[in-house]
Structure formats: C-alpha cells, structure tokens
Amino acid sequence: MSLVQIERGSHEARAHDAHTLDPRTASPFPAAAKIDLRDTQLRRNVARATDTIQRKRAALVEEKTDWQALRDAGAAIRREALTNLDRYLLEFEERFQAAGGTVHWAANASEANRIVLGILREHEASEVIKIKSMTTAEIGLNDFLARHDVAAYETDLAELILQLGDDQPSHIVVPALHKNRQQVREIFARTMGLPDLTDDPEALTAAARRYLREKFLRVKTAICGGNFLIAETGGLAIVESEGNGRMCLTLPETLIAIVGIEKVIPRFADLEVLLQTLPRSATGERMNPYNSIWSGVVPGDGPKNMHVVLLDNGRTRVLRDAIGRQTLQCIRCGACQNACPVYRQTGGHAYGSVYAGPIGAILTPQLEDMRYAQSLPYASSLCGACYEVCPVKINIPEVLVHLRARVVDRGRRKLASLFDQERAGMMMMAAVFANRSRYEAAQRLARTAQRAVRHGDAWYHWLPGMAGRWTETRDLAPLPQQTFREWWQQRGQP
Amino acid sequence: MTPGGITSRDRVLERIRKANLRAAGPREAIPRNYDGAGSHRASVQGKDEVVGLFETRLHDYDARVIRVRRDEIAAKAAELLLAGNRRRIVVPDGSPMAWQADGPEWIRDHELSVDVLNGVDGVMTAATVGVAVSGSIALQHGAAEGRRVLTLLPDYQLCVIEVAQVVETLPEAFARLDPARPVTFFSGPSATADIEMARIKGVHGPRFLDVLLVED
Numbered sequence: 001m002s003l004v005q006i007e008r009g010s011h012e013a014r015a016h017d018a019h020t021l022d023p024r025t026a027s028p029f030p031a032a033a034k035i036d037l038r039d040t041q042l043r044r045n046v047a048r049a050t051d052t053i054q055r056k057r058a059a060l061v062e063e064k065t066d067w068q069a070l071r072d073a074g075a076a077i078r079r080e081a082l083t084n085l086d087r088y089l090l091e092f093e094e095r096f097q098a099a100g101g102t103v104h105w106a107a108n109a110s111e112a113n114r115i116v117l118g119i120l121r122e123h124e125a126s127e128v129i130k131i132k133s134m135t136t137a138e139i140g141l142n143d144f145l146a147r148h149d150v151a152a153y154e155t156d157l158a159e160l161i162l163q164l165g166d167d168q169p170s171h172i173v174v175p176a177l178h179k180n181r182q183q184v185r186e187i188f189a190r191t192m193g194l195p196d197l198t199d200d201p202e203a204l205t206a207a208a209r210r211y212l213r214e215k216f217l218r219v220k221t222a223i224c225g226g227n228f229l230i231a232e233t234g235g236l237a238i239v240e241s242e243g244n245g246r247m248c249l250t251l252p253e254t255l256i257a258i259v260g261i262e263k264v265i266p267r268f269a270d271l272e273v274l275l276q277t278l279p280r281s282a283t284g285e286r287m288n289p290y291n292s293i294w295s296g297v298v299p300g301d302g303p304k305n306m307h308v309v310l311l312d313n314g315r316t317r318v319l320r321d322a323i324g325r326q327t328l329q330c331i332r333c334g335a336c337q338n339a340c341p342v343y344r345q346t347g348g349h350a351y352g353s354v355y356a357g358p359i360g361a362i363l364t365p366q367l368e369d370m371r372y373a374q375s376l377p378y379a380s381s382l383c384g385a386c387y388e389v390c391p392v393k394i395n396i397p398e399v400l401v402h403l404r405a406r407v408v409d410r411g412r413r414k415l416a417s418l419f420d421q422e423r424a425g426m427m428m429m430a431a432v433f434a435n436r437s438r439y440e441a442a443q444r445l446a447r448t449a450q451r452a453v454r455h456g457d458a459w460y461h462w463l464p465g466m467a468g469r470w471t472e473t474r475d476l477a478p479l480p481q482q483t484f485r486e487w488w489q490q491r492g493q494p
Numbered sequence: 495m496t497p498g499g500i501t502s503r504d505r506v507l508e509r510i511r512k513a514n515l516r517a518a519g520p521r522e523a524i525p526r527n528y529d530g531a532g533s534h535r536a537s538v539q540g541k542d543e544v545v546g547l548f549e550t551r552l553h554d555y556d557a558r559v560i561r562v563r564r565d566e567i568a569a570k571a572a573e574l575l576l577a578g579n580r581r582r583i584v585v586p587d588g589s590p591m592a593w594q595a596d597g598p599e600w601i602r603d604h605e606l607s608v609d610v611l612n613g614v615d616g617v618m619t620a621a622t623v624g625v626a627v628s629g630s631i632a633l634q635h636g637a638a639e640g641r642r643v644l645t646l647l648p649d650y651q652l653c654v655i656e657v658a659q660v661v662e663t664l665p666e667a668f669a670r671l672d673p674a675r676p677v678t679f680f681s682g683p684s685a686t687a688d689i690e691m692a693r694i695k696g697v698h699g700p701r702f703l704d705v706l707l708v709e710d
Contacts, residue, residue, distance in 0.1 A: 073526055177688075180690055283687065322519075
C-alpha cells in the first residue's frame with residue numbers, strides 16, 4: 001500500500017471503529033488521529049502527563065553521570081538475549097520448573113488464552129485479579145475470559161479506571177493518562193456507588209484501595225505479565241508502584257504470568273542495569289516503589305501453583321528481520337511515547353493498537369506481519385527524539401524507514417500498483433537520478449517551468465496534483481536560480 | 495499439541511533458531527562501564543557520605559530515619575511504635591528477641607492468616623541491603639525479614655538496617671544478593687501517579703515507613 005492509498009483509505013474510516021485497539025479492524029492512523037485531535041480535553045490531559053514525566057525523567061538522567069554507559073550495557077544485554085533466545089528460554093524453563101513452577105508455550109494469542117482458561121478451569125476459578133499487563137491486552141485476554149464466564153478484575157489504578165469506564169489503554173506505563181481527575185471521579189462515583197466522592201486524587205486513590213482490598217483478600221487466582229524473565233535463576237521480575245502487583249503475586253493460591261518470549265535476560269545481575277534505566281525512563285523516579293523477583297514456588301510464601309506462559313504471537317517473525325528485530329529489545333518504559341511530537345498531539349488511541357507511540361509504530365505492524373497497521377510507520381516525523389531517550393538504544397527512526405520500505409514493497413507485488421501514480425513518479429525519478437546528463441537536464445527543465453508560473457523566491461504553499469500531498473502540511477522552497485555545480489564551474493580557477 | 499505431535503514449544507524454538515540463523519548479529523561483550531560495576535564495585539564516595547545520601551533519599555520518600563546503636567534498637571523501636579499509637583506489631587518468626595522491648599504487643603508470624611495481618615498496626619523486620627542512590631531497601635525474606643506478605647498488608651513498617659548493609663549503587667547491592675532467594679526492593683511507600691501525575695502515597699502497600707539505622 002502506498003502512502004496515497006493509505007490516505008485514500010481514510011475516507012472509509014467510518015466503516016472502522018475509530019477506537020478499537022485491534023490493528024486488524026482499526027482505522028488508519030491519519031483518520032483516527034483527525035478525530036482525536038478534535039478532542040481538546042484529551043489533548044490537554046496527554047500534554048500535561050507527558051510533560052510531567054519528561055521533566056522528571058530529564059532531571060534524573062542529568063544527574064546520572066553514567067547514563068550513556070547504562071544505555072550501552074542495557075542495549076548489549078537485550079541484544080545478547082535475542083541472539084541466544086532459544087538457549088536462554090530453555091534455561092529459564094528448566095530452572096523455573098526446578099523451582100516448582102510450570103512453563104507453557106503459546107505460538108499465538110488464541111493458544112495463550114486457551115492455556116490460561118485451561119489452568120483456571122483446573123482450579124475452578126470463576127474470577128481472577130490482574131496486574132497491569134500489556135501482553136494480556138495484546139492477546140485480548142479479558143474479553144476472552146468474559147466470553148467464558150470468568151470475571152477479570154484489573155488492580156492497577158489506571159487499568160481499573162479504564163475497566164470501570166469501559167475504555168482502552170493509551171500509554172504503556174500510564175494507560176489512563178488521557179483521563180483527568182473529574183473524569184475519573186465520574187467513573188468511580190458511578191461504578192462504585194459513591195455519589196459523594198470528590199475529585200481529589202487522594203480521595204480517588206483511597207476509594208480504589210477500599211474497592212480492591214476485598215478482592216485481594218478473596219480471589220484465589222491472579223494473572224500477571226512480567227517485566228523480565230531471568231534465564232540464570234529461572235526468575236520472574238515484576239516492576240510496579242502501587243503494591244497491587246505484590247498483592248497479586250503473594251496472596252492468591254495460583255498465579256499465571258503471560259510473558260513475551262523476548263522478555264528474557266541472561267543473568268540475575270543484568271537487572272543492576274535495567275532496574276536503573278527502566279524507572280528513570282518510565283516514571284522519572286530513581287527507583288519505582290516495588291520490585292519483586294522470584295522463581296517458581298517459594299515454599300511457605302505466596303502461590304502454590306505458579307505458571308508462566310511464554311508467548312510468541314508474531315515475535316519470532318520480528319526476529320527474522322535484521323533491522324526490525326531490535327524492536328524486541330524494548331523494556332516497555334514508554335519514554336519514546338512521552339518524547340514523540342506525534343504521540344504528544346494525538347494520544348495513544350489513534351494508533352489502533354495497545355502499543356502506541358513510536359514503539360507501537362514499529363512493533364505493531366511487525367507483529368502483524370506487515371498485513372495490518374501499515375499506516376503506523378508513517379506516523380512519525382523521524383525527528384529521532386524516541387531514539388535519544390530509549391534506554392536500550394532501539395534505533396526507532398531506522399526501523400520506521402525500513403518498515404516504510406517494507407510497506408511499499410508489499411504494495412509493489414500487487415498488479416494494481418503498476419498503475420499507481422506514486423510508483424510511476426518514483427520510477428521516473430529513479431531514471432532521472434541514475435544519469436548525470438538526464439539529472440542536469442531535468443534541473444534546467446524544472447527551472448524553466450518554474451519561471452513560467454512564478455516570480456520572486458517565495459516558498460510554495462500549494463502544488464497541483466499528487467505533489468499537493470507535500471504542501472498540505474509543509475511549504476516547499478523554490479528551486480534556486482543556479483545549482484552548486486553551475487556555480488562551481490562559473491567561478492573558474494582560484 | 496498440534497496435529498503430528500509437534501508442540502508449540504518445538505515450533506517456537508524452531509522459529510527462533512531459523513530467525514537467528516538468518517538475522518542475528520555477531521556475538522558481543524557487554525560493556526560494563528557504569529558506576530559500581532565489576533572492578534568499580536567499591537563506592538566512589540566515603541562510607542559517611544553514602545549513609546548520609548541513603549538517609550536523604552529516604553527522607554525524600556517521607557520515611558523517618560533514626561540512627562541508633564545496636565543496644566538501643568529495642569528501646570527505640572518500642573518508643574517509636576507507641577508514640578505512633580501502634581500497639582499490635584507483627585515480627586517474622588526469626589526476628590531477634592533482643593529487638594523487642596515491653597510495650598507493644600509482639601505477634602510472631604507462625605503462618606498468620608491474611609485477616610490477622612490485615613488487622614495489625616504494623617510490622618518490624620530486618621533487611622538485606624540498602625541502596626543509597628535511590629533510597630531503596632531490599633529484603634530477601636530470610637528468618638528476620640519474613641514472608642513477602644508480612645511487609646505488604648500492614649500499613650506501617652519499621653525496618654532495622656545496619657550501616658554496614660548500606661551500599662552506594664544498585665550494582666553493589668546486586669553483588670550482595672543471593673540470586674537463589676526471592677527479592678523485594680521497596681523504595682519509599684507504595685505510590686501512584688495514575689491520576690494527573692499527582693503522586694499519591696499508599697495505594698495498597700504500607701503507607702508509613704520508619705528506618706532504624708544501626709551504627710557500630
């Protein structure tokens with residue numbers, strides 16, 4: 001699909017659900033973004049939240065004199081994990097099972113969902129408490145469980161806001177950042193039956209604490225994701241702030257973790273790097289309030305049944321692409337979202353994926369084998385802010401450009417593309433650029449044509465036909481009266 | 495199990511191997527040039543500065559830090575607890591008797607139920623290591639640190655940590671941890687910033703933390 005076709009697709013946006021986060025049915029980014037950009041409340045909320053995190057992050061990165069060394073180490077650790085992924089996963093599996101846990105492998109989302117349901121049925125569980133997990137959002141676990149009569153209760157404050165408000169996450173770390181306190185108050189007052197609730201964040205948090213404490217003490221099964229799997233120790237690491245994670249991983253009898261295969265790290269001590277860069281990047285804290293690390297079943301302490309579901313769901317496809325595979329280094333800090341000038345305007349929903357922002361723009365289309373979310377690699381100005389803040393040095397602009405090429409290559413295979421204007425234009429450009437005399441002739445021709453239609457050297461604000469796509473959002477400088485080569489020849493010998 | 499007896503485990507591992515044969519880069523060493531790593535394990539700052547920084551960071555989290563001598567632990571602990579009107583205090587099964595003075599009602603953890611833990615006024619534990627740079631304390635849940643849930647349900651924690659257990663950086667702390675045991679790092683009280691990025695203390699974990707810093 002060419003850029004032109006993507007834009008054309010936007011006219012059919014109404015046939016899509018503007019706010020689904022399923023990349024297979026979501027509107028193309030430009031269409032969804034146009035709708036969200038009209039929501040001034042959303043834009044204020046997103047700007048406020050991303051500004052705050054960015055400011056805190058910047059101060060803490062500034063004070064860390066070894067920040068670049070930590071980024072280098074973190075990137076190398078994550079690359080090493082991917083280079084030997086099969087070995088580290090097997091090592092994790094062996095150690096985790098030796099510690100009394102069970103490891104399952106899921107090739108895709110539906111298999112992961114079925115595995116989880118099977119474990120729940122085995123324990124006759126009709127309700128579960130959940131730690132925030134992007135991976136369970138990716139596989140649509142909550143909806144799947146609801147269809148099979150299992151109630152899933154989100155326990156992270158932001159996820160609770162979204163669940164009670166029948167809303168979708170818009171950020172990896174702060175998924176309800178698009179809601180302000182008045183909106184949260186309205187949701188809690190309505191769904192918790194608290195008409196006198198105020199919109200003071202402290203009161204709202206206290207309401208959530210009371211609402212959830214009963215569930216923590218009652219529900220015997222929990223579901224979580226995982227920030228890291230540790231091959232060396234068969235360990236699982238959960239990074240969090242509120243303590244809902246610790247509740248879910250110590251109080252229930254059964255705990256099921258659904259973790260992407262790429263989340264493994266080789267050694268326990270590798271956390272000494274990633275636990276420095278992740279909290280600073282994610283929430284602008286020197287350290288987040290709670291980190292839990294353990295393996296399998298801890299005797300006399302916590303769940304007696306511990307399961308890990310290792311999820312592929314397209315990740316091995318990403319691994320096949322020499323440039324795209326660095327996407328899997330991601331540790332889900334969300335710093336790229338906060339830094340992205342596009343995300344900061346549109347918020348997360350327009351991306352039509354649980355993974356929004358720059359990381360979503362490269363991860364989602366790859367997970368979908370480039371068949372869906374083809375507009376996302378274009379949802380960027382390639383300014384590079386995402387690369388600069390990435391704690392594991394994923395070169396997101398490089399991957400974005402690479403994926404744009406893959407989108408075009410896919411379109412090229414179709415017969416219809418032979419008649420595509422953009423493609424014809426590109427072929428002509430290629431022919432012109434391939435030969436010096438043709439190139440110089442084209443320059444002279446263009447200058448002559450320019451002289452016919454304009455005077456002076458004002459910038460173009462409007463161009464006809466397909467070239468108008470450029471001037472829709474940017475101005476174009478006119479061709480200069482003389483090229484560099486012409487000037488060089490004219491100035492003669494010094 | 496898919497038809498033909500090929501499991502998803504086989505299938506995923508096979509895909510990984512094929513992908514890596516095709517696209518993996520060369521092997522590389524991990525550059526560990528960050529503070530506290532490898533031969534730089536020793537603190538760059540003196541011990542007094544490190545402990546001072548630890549104290550400052552804990553204050554940033556609104557924790558109280560009280561420096562005590564070893565023989566003052568019991569008296570100071572009881573004084574703090576009673577001053578805060580905290581009377582029913584859980585201690586791990588292996589908590590030193592020498593830390594318990596008369597006053598509070600000490601409840602030893604012999605598989606206490608969550609309902610009991612949910613109803614007490616606080617918990618007193620030891621610690622494994624403290625990290626000055628981030629004001630973090632790591633528990634490895636040994637005999638005097640207790641089960642993980644002990645330091646989760648009560649709203650108040652009194653943590654006893656020795657000056658010798660405080661290091662400057664996270665890598666130094668990791669060098670002291672036993673990878674085979676569970677670890678819980680806590681850095682200040684439970685908190686959230688999910689509503690308009692306003693930091694709110696005490697969502698689900700303890701809201702109040704006092705630290706007894708034991709000097710030799």
